[in-house]
Amino acid sequence: MSRSDDRHTDTRYADLADVILALARIINADAHSDTGVVELTATEVNVMRCVDRQPGASPSTVAAATGLQRSNLSRALRDLESKGLIERVADETDGRQVRLVPTALAARNLRRLRGHWSRLLSAAGADDHDLDAVLATLRDLELGLAPSAQRKAGVQRP
Incomplete structure (x- = not known):
C-alpha cells in the first residue's frame, strides 16, 4: 500500500491522531489564558x-531535530532571544560556533x-491508572515518527 493510499488498516491510529x-x-x-506564560508560536515551541x-x-543540531529549514530556525531563534528565552553562547572549543541555551526565564x-x-x-476527569502506559505509547510514537519527519525535511542522519 502506498503512502498516499486512503485505505486504513487500523483506523484507531487515525482516531488517535x-x-x-x-x-x-x-x-x-488554555495555556494562553495564563498571562504569566510567555506566548510562543508552534515553531518556537518546537525549538524551545x-x-x-x-x-x-x-543551531544545526536544533534544525535537524526539529526539521526546520535554517532560515526558519534563524527567525525562531531571533524571536526567542527577543523574548528572553534563549541565549547564544560561544562554543568553548570553537569560538566561531555558537551553542543554544535556555535562560532562567x-x-x-x-x-x-x-x-x-x-x-x-x-x-479533566480521566482515569489515570493507565497514564504510564499512555505516556510510554505516545513517547514510542514520537520516537518512531522523528526519523520520518527528519527525512521529509532533508536531514541526513550521521
Whole structure:
C-alpha cells in the first residue's frame, strides 16, 4: 500500500491522531489564558522543546531535530532571544560556533506551563491508572515518527 493510499488498516491510529490534535488545540488555547506564560508560536515551541532537552545544542543540531529549514530556525531563534528565552553562547572549543541555551526565564516559563498542563489535564476527569502506559505509547510514537519527519525535511542522519 502506498503512502498516499486512503485505505486504513487500523483506523484507531487515525482516531488517535485526531484526539491528539484536538487535545493540543485545547491545551494550547488554555495555556494562553495564563498571562504569566510567555506566548510562543508552534515553531518556537518546537525549538524551545529541543533546546530545553539538549541545552548547548548547536543551531544545526536544533534544525535537524526539529526539521526546520535554517532560515526558519534563524527567525525562531531571533524571536526567542527577543523574548528572553534563549541565549547564544560561544562554543568553548570553537569560538566561531555558537551553542543554544535556555535562560532562567525559559525555565520559569516551562515550570509554569507544566504546572498549568498538569492541573488542566488532571481536572479533566480521566482515569489515570493507565497514564504510564499512555505516556510510554505516545513517547514510542514520537520516537518512531522523528526519523520520518527528519527525512521529509532533508536531514541526513550521521
